[in-house]
Amino acid sequence: MNHPADNHRNSAGLIIAITILFSIGYAIVRYHVVGPAPWNDFPFFILNKGISLAAFILLTCNFGLGPLRNLGVNVPAGWLNARKALGMTGFLLVLVHVLMSFLLFSPAVYAKFFETDGTLTLMAGLSMLGGVLAFVVLWAYNLSFQTHLREDKSYIRFITSRTFLLWAMLLGASHLLFMGYSDWINPSSWHGGIPPVSLVAITFFVTGYVFNLLGRK
Numbered sequence: 001m002n003h004p005a006d007n008h009r010n011s012a013g014l015i016i017a018i019t020i021l022f023s024i025g026y027a028i029v030r031y032h033v034v035g036p037a038p039w040n041d042f043p044f045f046i047l048n049k050g051i052s053l054a055a056f057i058l059l060t061c062n063f064g065l066g067p068l069r070n071l072g073v074n075v076p077a078g079w080l081n082a083r084k085a086l087g088m089t090g091f092l093l094v095l096v097h098v099l100m101s102f103l104l105f106s107p108a109v110y111a112k113f114f115e116t117d118g119t120l121t122l123m124a125g126l127s128m129l130g131g132v133l134a135f136v137v138l139w140a141y142n143l144s145f146q147t148h149l150r151e152d153k154s155y156i157r158f159i160t161s162r163t164f165l166l167w168a169m170l171l172g173a174s175h176l177l178f179m180g181y182s183d184w185i186n187p188s189s190w191h192g193g194i195p196p197v198s199l200v201a202i203t204f205f206v207t208g209y210v211f212n213l214l215g216r217k
């Protein structure tokens with residue numbers, strides 16, 4: 001039964017703090033501690049990886065907790081009440097990730113995304129297309145609730161529908177898949193045997209996607 005105090009519980013701060021600490025900590029351990037990245041890469045290149053992972057995990061929570069409850073799992077009220085803040089924070093962290101990635105995007109930083117003549121590889125092109133579209137869809141989703149669009153019932157019905165969300169989530173997954181799958185299937189290339197950030201992110205994605213497939217109404 002729903003207890004009245006449940007309405008006031010909100011674990012957003014705790015979830016966001018743990019997610020950011022875990023994600024940045026993971027990137028530090030994988031790339032600096034067991035990997036070869038020099039520390040001068042930390043404030044931008046490596047931090048960008050940690051921030052993008054935190055964004056992905058928070059967005060997975062935002063979209064996955066409701067369907068998980070629908071599946072009969074006893075999700076704490078503080079977690080359910082946190083969803084809005086998790087979604088907004090995830091979106092803002094994606095925005096930070098996008099701005100940082102734009103500044104970094106060059107063959108000197110991301111050799112694997114570029115051909116020798118300086119053009120994008122097919123896989124990098126597909127990955128970035130997925131990223132850009134996922135970002136725009138997330139933006140549209142956010143705007144829906146913050147502007148007069150929320151009064152447009154058929155628009156809200158469409159953008160919150162099961163079909164739209166299940167397809168839209170695949171854009172984020174394609175960003176990771178095209179960028180990372182060649183590393184995922186090659187564990188001998190992992191620094192210290194630790195999986196790449198993109199593989200950790202896709203693991204969260206697949207778990208959240210299954211909750212949505214089975215539990216979203």
Ligand code: HEM
Nearest residue numbers: 049052053056094098101131132134135172175197198201
């Ligand atoms: C304009 C849109 C986007 C651009 C230009 C972009 C760019 C990039 C780039 C260049 C990388 C490689 C980072 C690296 O390996 O250091 C990357 C990785 C990543 N991106 Fe994005 N991204 C965009 C949107 C998104 C969105 C919407 C999400 C989340 C929903 C996201 C999540 C991630 C994650 C989790 C990684 C993996 C980091 C890693 O393995 O190093 N990105 N993105």
